[in-house]
Amino acid sequence: MEQDNKRDNNHIPFNEDNYTHNIRKNNERKLDRRGFMKTLVGAAGIFAVSTLPWGTLAAKELTGLKNKSYQPLKITDINALQVGDAVEFSYPGEHDSALLIRLGENEYKAYQNACTHLKCPVFWSKEKDEMVCPCHHGIFDARTGIPTAGPPKRPLPEILLSKEQGAIYAIGVKRYET
Amino acid sequence: MKRSYLGVALLCAVFFCNIFFTQKAVNAYYFEHYRMVIIYACCNLLLFPLAVWIYIRERDVQ
Numbered sequence: 001m002e003q004d005n006k007r008d009n010n011h012i013p014f015n016e017d018n019y020t021h022n023i024r025k026n027n028e029r030k031l032d033r034r035g036f037m038k039t040l041v042g043a044a045g046i047f048a049v050s051t052l053p054w055g056t057l058a059a060k061e062l063t064g065l066k067n068k069s070y071q072p073l074k075i076t077d078i079n080a081l082q083v084g085d086a087v088e089f090s091y092p093g094e095h096d097s098a099l100l101i102r103l104g105e106n107e108y109k110a111y112q113n114a115c116t117h118l119k120c121p122v123f124w125s126k127e128k129d130e131m132v133c134p135c136h137h138g139i140f141d142a143r144t145g146i147p148t149a150g151p152p153k154r155p156l157p158e159i160l161l162s163k164e165q166g167a168i169y170a171i172g173v174k175r176y177e178t
Numbered sequence: 179m180k181r182s183y184l185g186v187a188l189l190c191a192v193f194f195c196n197i198f199f200t201q202k203a204v205n206a207y208y209f210e211h212y213r214m215v216i217i218y219a220c221c222n223l224l225l226f227p228l229a230v231w232i233y234i235r236e237r238d239v240q
Contacts, residue, residue: 044229055219
């Protein structure tokens with residue numbers, strides 16, 4: 001290739017009169033050493049840019065921008081709630097109905113009880129030990145919130161609880177992972 | 179002219195590191211090790227100027 005260039009450059013004007021001296025492109029697709037290095041530098045740039053979104057997402061997680069803060073809310077006194085019973089409340093807003101279930105002596109679970117199928121309110125069925133949506137018979141596992149039967153496919157959003165001075169408080173809504 | 183393939187070898191190493199760091203960053207993200215993600219992403223970012231420097235050095239020698 002180098003020799004080709006030299007020959008052309010040494011004969012100006014070229015000793016052809018048909019102006020077709022530049023149609024020979026035998027080597028145009030040849031990847032020489034420098035071209036290869038340029039490609040690798042470009043690849044390094046692309047890799048650098050491609051990790052930026054991951055970095056920003058991670059930074060977002062670290063700075064806690066994605067975690068919303070919620071006002072704590074007293075749901076009920078522990079004495080007022082027997083094991084196996086449930087109480088309805090609304091959290092975080094007054095229209096976000098939710099359900100607190102006392103599953104064991106020290107086991108409490110709370111979910112926003114709008115069914116993930118068509119938003120019907122889900123009820124706690126003590127006899128069957130599961131949460132039931134009456135509209136289309138969706139069944140949710142009370143321990144995890146995961147649907148076990150019926151049309152709903154996504155779990156119920158869980159509410160974080162804390163126990164203070166003989167009462168149960170709602171302190172937040174678990175981030176929803178689909 | 180005597181060619182040096184040192185630059186090619188170094189850039190290949192840089193390329194390998196790029197693949198390595200990208201893979202590690204994505205993995206760390208899914209395992210929620212967010213600090214590691216940022217470290218790997220920074221490594222990847224730093225590799226680009228390094229690659230440019232290797233290329234320019236090689237070019238100017240010729």
